Amino acid sequence: MVRRALFLAALVLAGSCGAPPTSPSPTPPSATGLASGSYTLTLSYTPIFSCQNGFCTALSLCIRPAGAAPASSVSLPVIVQRDGDGASVAPVSDTDSLRIALQVSASAVTGSISGAATGSDGTKVTASGTVAGVGSTIVLGTIDGELSIGGTSCSNVTLNWSLGPR
Numbered sequence: 001m002v003r004r005a006l007f008l009a010a011l012v013l014a015g016s017c018g019a020p021p022t023s024p025s026p027t028p029p030s031a032t033g034l035a036s037g038s039y040t041l042t043l044s045y046t047p048i049f050s051c052q053n054g055f056c057t058a059l060s061l062c063i064r065p066a067g068a069a070p071a072s073s074v075s076l077p078v079i080v081q082r083d084g085d086g087a088s089v090a091p092v093s094d095t096d097s098l099r100i101a102l103q104v105s106a107s108a109v110t111g112s113i114s115g116a117a118t119g120s121d122g123t124k125v126t127a128s129g130t131v132a133g134v135g136s137t138i139v140l141g142t143i144d145g146e147l148s149i150g151g152t153s154c155s156n157v158t159l160n161w162s163l164g165p166r
Helices: 002-015
Strands: 037-047 049-052 055-058 061-063 073-083 086-091 099-104 109-118 124-135 139-149 152-155 157-165
Touching: 037 086, 037 139, 109 139, 124 157
Parallel strands: none
Antiparallel strands: 037 073, 037 157, 049 055, 061 152, 073 086, 086 099, 099 109, 109 124, 124 139, 139 152, 139 157
């Protein structure tokens, strides 16, 4: 009997590692709401957590140039041009080469990202790879590829992107 109680307690503790209890989440809004216009693109890193026996850890390896300030996110003013099921995302600045090409479906967006840009705060960013996301007025997703923010590159992180109205 005591063993069962300890086993159940261990299961509850392991299942609760790093996250609050979940409640049913609403269905993500349709991606078809992504319209042409002015947006803010945010690119960021999120550590990957590993949980075992009720203990959670996150270990990331980041390499940055000497003297560079650590940066984990950057925001850019961008313009979205929608054309049918496709959308292109480009920084407002003509000198920035960062581009995102999206294929928009009823429930998700997928595509590619490449190039370089300078954020609103002067932080330089480079990115390349594929993107996937969900959303409507705000689109959130991940990047499968490379991301450097302020000259810093990290491993064992999730690379994130989001588009929100400006």
